Amino acid sequence: xxxxxxxxxxxxxxxxxxxxxxxxxxxxxxxxxxxxxxxxxxxxxxxxxxxxxxxxxxxxxxxxxxxxxxxxxxxxxxxxxxx
Numbered sequence: 001x002x003x004x005x006x007x008x009x010x011x012x013x014x015x016x017x018x019x020x021x022x023x024x025x026x027x028x029x030x031x032x033x034x035x036x037x038x039x040x041x042x043x044x045x046x047x048x049x050x051x052x053x054x055x056x057x058x059x060x061x062x063x064x065x066x067x068x069x070x071x072x073x074x075x076x077x078x079x080x081x082x083x
């Protein structure tokens with residue numbers, strides 16, 4: 001019976017981690033989208049809608065936003081695993 005409890009606990013932990021990862025990814029994507037001034041990050045199938053002129057500075061800032069989001073997500077995942 002202990003084995004089943006451990007298995008259920010592992011699945012719950014993994015599911016919770018996956019939900020947290022999805023939320024972090026969505027938040028990071030939204031921050032980058034806003035920083036780059038884009039209406040959407042979805043492909044719309046038209047060059048006029050899918051290609052944009054962006055400054056190097058805004059790209060650098062978007063990379064920093066994504067890096068920080070990944071760093072924070074990794075830190076939070078590590079603190080969750082330590083519990």
